[in-house]
Amino acid sequence: MSNDSRTQSMVFGLPWPELNDGIFYNDVVPHSDSGLTLVEFYSRKYKHSAPLQGWLQRIQNGQISVDGRVVKDPNEILSGDSVLVYHRLPWKEPDVPHLLEVLYEDDDLIALNKPSGLQVLPGGLFQQRTVLTQLCWSIKKQNPPLKGQESHPVPVHRLGRDTSGILLCAKTKVAKTCLAAYFADGTSLVGANSNRKAELGGTRKISKIYRALVTGILDEDKVVIDQPIGIVRYPGVAKGLYVASPSGKPALSKVEVLERDGKQNCTLIQVEIESGRPHQIRIHLSFIGHPLLGDPLYIAGGQPRCFDSEIVDESYAQDGGYHRPTNPVPGDCGYYLHAHRLVLSHPTTNEMIYITAPLPSALRTSDEANSSPESMYVSSAR
Template sequence: MSNHLRTQSLVFGIPWPELNEGLFYSDVVPHSDSELTLIDFYSRKYKNSAPLQGWLQRIQNGQISVDGRVVKDPNTILSGDSVLVYHRLPWKEPDVPHLLEVLYEDDDMVALNKPSGLQVLPGGLFQQRTVLTQLCWSVKKQNSTLNSQETHPVPVHRLGRGTSGILVCAKTKVAKTRLAAYFADGTSRVGATSNRKAERSGTRKISKIYRALVTGILVDDKVIINQPIGIVRYPGVAKGLYVASPSGKPALSKVEVLERDEKQNCTLVQVEIESGRPHQIRIHLSFIGHPLLEGTRGLRTLYQETAAITCMLINLFFRIPPQMR
């Protein structure tokens, strides 16, 4: 068991700057592209990012360097193995919460109460305004204050941007490996055996339980959904969309009715997922004809994007055995 245990509530977070730091994209010029001009390289390879005129403007703005030197001439001839770096200019990211509450902390892990609206890892419009950034800033502040080496917590799983709840972060490499294996355990069991066998195959180290407000009235008190989830091509979405698909990967969700509201035509449910497929709760609840209730309707719809409340159970399995440190 860890020597330094924190169970008292602690809130931390630094207000977001007006603009982020932008992004840097690196490329190494292959020998097959040597003798190409700078504008030809970018306008051909990244034509979906910007038209020719757009890349001309970026080059002339000094946003691209070649081997560490800013180059503003679009007709510069490239050499094989040259390193190109494109600097996407800083932008203002959408407003999101910045405060995080520490629910549990020891030498190996920290559990945070992630608010709705805050993304866990960088992606899309949110490159700076994430949980990971606040963790990095917190560590940097501690190091400057204590003038000592501190751990670097990193999330070991994800919660949807619109979902609130417990986010588990590892503070050491060993803890990250072990905790990630615990989270993957349920998914592997679902994929390797039948649902009934999975329930008898031993105690899972981590349970993932959510609460959600869904449209319509569920008739059955308990529903088990084992519809596979896969990806289909969709116009405008490069990686495709995750949907209920017979050819997808195995997924298992257990739904239990907590309260029915016939007047508002909605049901408060608890969902335990034994696999971690992307958008699993959204997809499975929609699959049975009861999609998540969006927007606000009464006091029980608590969050802007979804009505999901994450309630991950933290127990002794989270603690890394001393011999594994």
């Protein structure tokens, strides 16, 4: 990645190895657990990870160390403050894309066109096959970073695994701090505004516009959704699942209808989010009775479906459980949530930066579909 490639598109990414490097989990034994055996400690604390027999096998395989010493005896007695390390062996992660398109880059930041299916940060089954890993690998092929730069670019916000489009990353500590503040300020403005339906655009340093395809036909051309978003307990999600909740935190989304398709019973929309709550677009659209097309988790009302806890995969639930259907719209690939446009005040120059990610065919209007394919469009102006 060059230091300044504002007007020239570039694609980078290395193929994924067959297996990842595994992962190490650290624990410090609390004094309340002093006297437990090694297998008792793990089978009680991490029973969701494996049953007793599974932990016995892991210990006997030499995957756990106590204070730097590999222990294969499951009946080893533990002492308070002992340091335990469990090594999860390398595994083959699910197949995901590895190529990333650079939409904009300068000395401070880089904007990527993230493909659907690729996770941004490590979590669940995806520890290596992430955007962050590709960014780390890309910088290793370059010269040492300039003074003030991060060791590698880091994402300053998240996109869901199956959401495609613009992902903004910082290349310097100054840019990282500034961009993170932009996102936080936008969310806090919504929380502080007693009339959330008021226009906030004049005070914002960053704005994000998405394209989405939803089930059913929206009657109104424009809808403002100010439903709070909170957390509820949910199988397979240790920290809880985000849902529409009257006791949740303020959130604001502005929806505009672009095209209605009565034959397929779906509506193409544009969504501008004034806040950045997890899964906000999916929750808000389902809250008004129009979930993302094919969303298997969120249903009308912004609540989750009820699943048998035995079939809820942890990584599936952590990501919110949205996996685009294979081919629900004839002749298309099913890209139904896409971060399409981003406008921001540059973190160091204060010039306005406009970034657009090319639209998947399913998210183009009829006029756009009949014209030549959308090319990358990036401009900067004071």
